[in-house]
Amino acid sequence: MIPHHKFQKFNTYLEDEYVYAELEQFWHSKNKNEWISPFYNTKFSNGKSMMNANPIFSAKSLKNEKIIRILQTDMGDQQELSHWINSSMDNHNDELVINCVLSEKNLIEIESLILNWIKS
Numbered sequence: 052m053i054p055h056h057k058f059q060k061f062n063t064y065l066e067d068e069y070v071y072a073e074l075e076q077f078w079h080s081k082n083k084n085e086w087i088s089p090f091y092n093t094k095f096s097n098g099k100s101m102m103n104a105n106p107i108f109s110a111k112s113l114k115n116e117k118i119i120r121i122l123q124t125d126m127g128d129q130q131e132l133s134h135w136i137n138s139s140m141d142n143h144n145d146e147l148v149i150n151c152v153l154s155e156k157n158l159i160e161i162e163s164l165i166l167n168w169i170k171s
Contacts, residue, residue: 058153064104065125071102074153078108078121086110090118111144112169118146119165123153132157134164 064074079088088110093101104123111118124131130152137146147168151157 058155061153064123065102068100068102071100071104074104074123075100075107077153085113086119087113091120115169116144117169118144119168120146120148121161122148122150124150125152130154130156132160136168 061070061074061077064071075089075093088108089106090109090111091106093106093109095101106120107123108121109119132149132151134147134149137148147165149161149164151161
C-alpha cells in the first residue's frame with residue numbers, strides 16, 4: 052500500500068493538468084486486462100481533459116458488462132467514502148459508483164468494494 056503522505060502530491064489535481072493526468076494514471080494502473088478503461092469519455096473535443104474527477108476512473112468488464120465509476124472529491128476530508136449501484140433498465144450494465152477521497156484507508160475499502168461487487 053502507498054502511505055498517505057504519498058497521496059499529497061495529488062492535492063492540486065483540480066488545478067494542475069499534469070497532476071490530474073498523474074492521478075488518472077494512478078487509478079488506471081489498478082485496472083486488469085479484462086476491463087475496457089477508461090469507459091467514459093472525460094475529454095473535450097479538442098482532447099483537453101475535463102479535470103473534474105467525475106469520473107477520475109471508469110471501466111467496463113468484458114466478462115459481465117458491469118461498470119465501475121470512481122468520483123474523486125477534494126482532499127479535505129480523508130474519511131469521505133460512499134458508494135451505490137446504478138442499474139440500467141435492461142440489467143446488463145449495472146454500475147458501481149464510488150465517491151471518495153484518495154487515502155490509504157479508502158483505497159483498501161475501495162478495492163474490497165470492487166471485488167465484492169464483481170463477485171456478486
